[in-house]
Structure formats: C-alpha cells, structure tokens
Amino acid sequence: MSRSERLLDLIQSLRRHRRPVSGQALADELGISIRTLYRDIVTLQGQGAPIEGEAGLGYVLKPGFMLPPLMFSDEEIEAIVLGSRWVAKQPDRRLSAAAANALAKIAAVLPDDLREDLDASTLLVGPPAAVIEGIDLGLVRQAIRNERKLAFHYRDAGGAASQRVVWPFALGFFDKVRVVVAWCETRQDFRHFRTDRIAELTPIDTRYPRRRQAMLKEWRATLDKPRGS
Amino acid sequence: MSRSERLLDLIQSLRRHRRPVSGQALADELGISIRTLYRDIVTLQGQGAPIEGEAGLGYVLKPGFMLPPLMFSDEEIEAIVLGSRWVAKQPDRRLSAAAANALAKIAAVLPDDLREDLDASTLLVGPPAAVIEGIDLGLVRQAIRNERKLAFHYRDAGGAASQRVVWPFALGFFDKVRVVVAWCETRQDFRHFRTDRIAELTPIDTRYPRRRQAMLKEWRATLDKPRGS
DNA sequence: TGGCTACTGCCAGAATCTGACAGTAGCCTG
DNA sequence: CAGGCTACTGTCAGATTCTGGCAGTAGCCA
Numbered sequence: 001m002s003r004s005e006r007l008l009d010l011i012q013s014l015r016r017h018r019r020p021v022s023g024q025a026l027a028d029e030l031g032i033s034i035r036t037l038y039r040d041i042v043t044l045q046g047q048g049a050p051i052e053g054e055a056g057l058g059y060v061l062k063p064g065f066m067l068p069p070l071m072f073s074d075e076e077i078e079a080i081v082l083g084s085r086w087v088a089k090q091p092d093r094r095l096s097a098a099a100a101n102a103l104a105k106i107a108a109v110l111p112d113d114l115r116e117d118l119d120a121s122t123l124l125v126g127p128p129a130a131v132i133e134g135i136d137l138g139l140v141r142q143a144i145r146n147e148r149k150l151a152f153h154y155r156d157a158g159g160a161a162s163q164r165v166v167w168p169f170a171l172g173f174f175d176k177v178r179v180v181v182a183w184c185e186t187r188q189d190f191r192h193f194r195t196d197r198i199a200e201l202t203p204i205d206t207r208y209p210r211r212r213q214a215m216l217k218e219w220r221a222t223l224d225k226p227r228g229s
Numbered sequence: 230m231s232r233s234e235r236l237l238d239l240i241q242s243l244r245r246h247r248r249p250v251s252g253q254a255l256a257d258e259l260g261i262s263i264r265t266l267y268r269d270i271v272t273l274q275g276q277g278a279p280i281e282g283e284a285g286l287g288y289v290l291k292p293g294f295m296l297p298p299l300m301f302s303d304e305e306i307e308a309i310v311l312g313s314r315w316v317a318k319q320p321d322r323r324l325s326a327a328a329a330n331a332l333a334k335i336a337a338v339l340p341d342d343l344r345e346d347l348d349a350s351t352l353l354v355g356p357p358a359a360v361i362e363g364i365d366l367g368l369v370r371q372a373i374r375n376e377r378k379l380a381f382h383y384r385d386a387g388g389a390a391s392q393r394v395v396w397p398f399a400l401g402f403f404d405k406v407r408v409v410v411a412w413c414e415t416r417q418d419f420r421h422f423r424t425d426r427i428a429e430l431t432p433i434d435t436r437y438p439r440r441r442q443a444m445l446k447e448w449r450a451t452l453d454k455p456r457g458s
Numbered sequence: 459t460g461g462c463t464a465c466t467g468c469c470a471g472a473a474t475c476t477g478a479c480a481g482t483a484g485c486c487t488g
Numbered sequence: 489c490a491g492g493c494t495a496c497t498g499t500c501a502g503a504t505t506c507t508g509g510c511a512g513t514a515g516c517c518a
Contacts, residue, residue, distance in 0.1 A: 002474095003474095003506075004233070012340050015340075022462080022463065022464090023463075023464070023465095024463085032507080032508085033507065033508045033509075034508090034509095035507070035508055035509070035510090036506080036507055036508070038464080038465065038466085039506085039507085041464095041465095042465095047298050047300070048299070048300045049300050050300065053463090053464055053465080054463080054464075054515080054516070055462085055463050055464040055465080055514070055515040055516055056461090056462060056463050056464080056515065056516030056517055057462090057463070057464090057516070057517090058462095058463070058464085059464090063302070063303050064300055064301055064302045064303060064305075064306075065300070065301045065302075065303075065306050065339065065343060066298060066299075066300050067296070067298060067299045067300075067301065067335065067338060068298055068338050069276050069295060069296060069297055069298055070277070070295075070296045070299075070334060070335070070338065071276070071277045071278050071279065071293055071294070071295050071296075071334075072293055072294045072296065072331060072334065073291075073292065073293045073294075073327065073330075074292045074293060074294075074374070075323060075324060075327035075370075076293075076327045076328070076330055076331040076334070077293075077294050077331075078324065078327065078370070079313060079316045079317075079324055079325075079327040079328035079331055080309060080312070080313060080316075080328070080331050082312070082316055082324070082402065083309070083311070083312025083313045083314075083315055083316040083328060084308060084309060084312045085312075086312055086315050086316070086402070087308045087309075087311055087312040087315070088308075094304060095304060095307065095308055095311070096308075098302065098304035098305045098307065098308040099305070099308035099309070099312060101302075101305055102301060102305040102306075102308055102309050105299060105300075105301065105305070106296065106299070109296060109297050109299065110294065111241050111244075114294060116442070120441075120442040120445060122373050122374075122398055122399040122400060122441060122445060123370070123399070123400050123402065124399055124400065124401040124402065124410075125401070125402050126401055126402060126403035126404070126408075128404075141304075141307070141352070144351050145303070145351075169351055170351040170352075170353055171351060171352050171353065172353045172354070172355055173311065173315070173352065173353065173354050173355060174355035175355070175357075175404045175405065176404065179355075181353075212349075212351060213345075213349040216349060216351060231505095232475075232505095251493080251494065251495090252494075252495070252496095253494085261476080261477085262476065262477045262478075263477090263478095264476070264477060264478075264479095265475080265476055265477070267495080267496065267497085268475085268476085270495095270496095271496095282494085282495055282496080283484080283485070283494080283495075284483070284484040284485055284493085284494050284495040284496080285484065285485030285486055285492090285493055285494045285495080286485070286486085286493090286494070286495090287493095287494070287495085288495090
C-alpha cells in the first residue's frame with residue numbers, strides 16, 4: 001500500500017472511532033509502527049485535517065470529509081461554483097457561510113490564474129426572493145442530522161394556529177419557500193411545514209425512534225402512490 | 230520538493246501550454262529526467278487526469294482542474310451537495326449534467342458510509358419554475374468563456390422585436406428567469422436579455438475586442454452608480 | 459506516585475524513487 | 489520511402505525517502 005493510500009485509510013479509521021483512540025491502536029489497525037503513525041498524523045494535519053491529540057487520551061478527528069486529489073472539468077467546476085453561490089444567498093446563515101467557506105477553500109488551492117477565473121466567474125446568482133426566515137434553519141438541519149425532535153407553533157394556509165412536535169427528516173428548498181418534511185406526532189402522519197409559517201422553534205433533546213433515511217424513503221413512496229405529480 | 234507537489238506542478242505546466250508539449254520540455258521545466266516524467270504522467274493519469282500523449286507530437290491536458298487533497302466540514306459538504314443539486318435542476322442541460330457528474334465524482338471517492346449519507350442527504354431541491362428555454366444556454370456559456378459574439382432575435386418587455394449582436398460576458402440566474410448580460414453592439418451600451426425572450430441564437434466565430442472580466446467590472450460599476458438599490 | 463499517552467530526535471536497514479541507457483513503435487515531413 | 493521527433497517500456501544501480509526501534513520529555517488521569 002502506498003503512503004498516500006495509507007493516509008486516507010488513517011482518516012477513515014479515525015472517523016470510525018468517535019471516542020479518542022490511542023496512537024498504538026491506530027498503528028495496529030494499519031499495520032505500521034507507532035513512530036510512523038505519528039509521522040502520518042503530522043502529515044495529515046499539515047494537509048488541513050482537524051486531528052487533535054491529547055496526551056493520556058488519544059486522537060480525535062473533528063467531523064468532516066477528506067477528499068483525495070480529484071479532477072474536474074471546466075463545466076463541473078462552473079456548476080459547483082454556481083451552486084455554491086446560490087447556497088451562499090440562501091437565508092440559512094450557517095449554510096450560507098459554509099458555502100462561502102467551501103468556495104474559499106477551493107480557491108485557496110488553485111493556481112493564481114484559475115483563482116481569478118473563479119472569482120470573476122461569469123455565472124451570477126440573483127438575490128433571493130426576500131423572504132426573511134423567522135427561525136434559524138441551522139437548528140432544523142442540526143435536528144435532522146442528529147435525528148432529534150422539534151417543537152414549534154404553526155400557522156397553516158388557512159391561518160389556523162397549532163402546536164406541533166415533529167420528527168424532521170428533510171428540508172426542501174423551493175423558489176420562494178423552504179419546507180420542513182417531518183413525521184408529525186400530533187397528526188400521526190407525514191406533513192410538511194413552510195418555514196415562514198413556523199414560530200417559536202424549540203429543539204428537543206430527545207432522539208426520535210426511527211431512522212431518518214427510512215422515513216425519507218417511506219415518505220417518497222407515499223408521494224409516488226396516491227395522486228400523480 | 231516532494232513527489233506529490235511535483236505532480237501538481239506538472240499539471241500546472243501542462244495547463245500553461247495549450248499546444249502539445251514534448252515530455253523532454255516538461256522534464257526540463259520540472260528539473261527531472263524524462264524517465265521520471267513518464268512515470269509521473271502515468272501516475273497522474275491513474276488519478277484521473279485527462280492527459281493525452283501522442284508519439285511525434287507531445288502531451289496535451291484536456292481543460293480541467295486538479296484539486297489536491299482537501300478537507301471539508303460537514304456543513305461545507307452539505308452546501309456543495311445542495312448547490313449542485315440545484316444546478317442539476319436548472320434548464321441548462323450541459324451544466325445540469327456537469328453538476329450531476331461532479332457529485333458522482335465526489336461520491337465515488339468517499340467511503341461507503343459517507344456515500345450513503347450523501348445519496349440520502351436530506352437537503353432537497355424543489356422542481357424549478359417550469360420555464361422551458363427556447364435556446365441552448367450551453368452556447369451562451371461557451372460564448373462567454375471564449376469571448377465570442379452572439380447574434381439573436383429579441384422580443385423586449387413591450388413586445389417589440391429586434392435583432393442584436395452582443396458581446397456576452399455574464400449569465401445571471403434568478404428565481405424564474407435567466408439573463409444574459411452583454412455589451413450590445415446595436416445600442417452601444419450594456420444591456421441584459423431574458424433568455425426566454427431570445428430566439429434564433431447564433432454563435433459568431435469572431436472574438437470580441439474586450440476582456441470579459443474588464444467588462445464585468447465596468448458593468449458592475451454602472452450598477453452601483455446611478456440609482457441606489 | 460505510577461500508568462498511559464502524545465510527541466521528538468536519532469540512526470540503521472528497508473523500501474521506493476530516480477536517472478541513464480537500450481530498445482520498440484507511432485506520427486509527421488520531405 | 490527515409491529520417492527525425494516523439495511516446496512508451498524494461499532494467500538496474502545509486503540516490504532518496506520511508507520506516508521501525510530506541511531513548512527521552514512532557515501532559516493527563518487515577
């Protein structure tokens with residue numbers, strides 16, 4: 001196994017253990033000596049991997065993805081840049097910042113001439129429909145990622161108000177509105193909620209009993225069945 | 230210089246020469262022997278770089294970008310995936326395919342568990358406003374990239390029809406419409422054209438006399454000056 | 459205090475990379 | 489066709505890098 005492959009394997013090993021792991025354990029997994037492992041860790045940190053080591057404890061990798069060297073065509077990069085610019089204009093501040101950061105990271109590693117092309121890239125995104133979210137979409141994404149319940153007040157299309165506890169599993173981005181897709185505890189059914197009609201959003205620290213992906217799949221099935229469209 | 234750095238340098242050298250370059254010339258640039266250069270080329274091709282060599286001619290790199298290993302946070306990847314999905318739903322077929330390809334490339338190099346996360350990622354994009362383009366946006370993007378003129382028939386907001394020859398330098402994506410930003414030869418001024426009002430688009434093989442980036446900058450300046458917004 | 463751990467410097471042997479040379483084959487020009 | 493240029497491969501010895509083991513320092517925890 002070449003060294004660069006081994007470095008990727010090391011990242012994956014670190015990903016699997018969420019608790020701190022000793023260097024010795026990692027070295028055994030990879031079949032290398034502890035001395036070499038220390039050198040590999042330094043190399044990865046030098047490449048920007050957020051690996052933290054503490055004496056007496058071990059190593060932890062902060063969540064993230066390591067991409068190996070990758071080749072993109074002109075159009076693929078145009079697509080990624082345009083898409084990220086669109087996300088950067090979305091009202092979800094954290095996601096928007098993440099999109100900007102991702103672009104900055106890519107720009108940072110490109111040679112000068114390409115970076116200019118990217119900065120002055122000629123695919124522009126117009127301002128979003130000026131809907132100001134009353135709630136923090138970051139909380140919703142976090143709840144979805146961690147499979148946690150959410151409670152909120154909802155005002156439906158007819159103006160009727162209600163309180164809900166839901167199991168959110170997807171967030172839909174439409175032209176003008178964003179929609180939380182969830183299993184509604186109150187109604188015992190899949191429901192979707194326009195984010196601009198949600199108020200007093202409260203994350204609940206309880207994990208909901210089902211798997212996010214399973215719910216997504218089931219919900220998609222219900223979409224296909226009843227009425228076409 | 231480490232080997233992996235040298236490989237990136239080699240890609241950049243290839244990028245600079247658009248015409249075929251002999252292996253010997255590349256080896257001299259990098260200060261390595263021709264034998265080593267051949268080995269490096271094989272390595273890069275193995276990593277997916279579209280380098281083509283022909284006996285008697287030299288090497289050419291098909292246009293594209295090589296990204297070195299890169300670390301992204303969870304949210305940054307979410308942003309890129311969401312953005313690419315949005316682009317994938319745009320009516321520009323080539324760009325949309327490029328977005329899908331970029332996602333596929335990223336997915337291909339991720340370990341299994343992460344790939345599932347990505348596939349089942351819970352940020353969804355709704356269908357685009359069903360505006361069907363009468364023209365091929367790919368032609369517009371190509372004209373912008375290569376700084377070529379475009380000719381077309383235009384029907385303005387009042388319904389008045391006209392023929393234009395323009396120097397396109399940007400493409401704007403709004404909620405429902407896409408807009409070509411260009412210097413209009415006919416009117417001798419910056420104009421923008423909704424793509425759904427353009428007909429009989431014809432690429433012209435003549436390069437326009439100004440630099441795309443300069444025009445973009447100048448156009449932006451005119452936006453800031455006259456009326457606030 | 460003792461045990462576990464991260465981390466560094468050093469060095470010899472292992473593994474890899476590199477350059478030189480020789481040889482085959484494809485493309486182009488005259 | 490011949491001759492020049494080039495891509496590409498195999499081989500091998502020497503240069504370079506990587507690796508493992510050892511010794512030592514320092515931080516965390518019980």
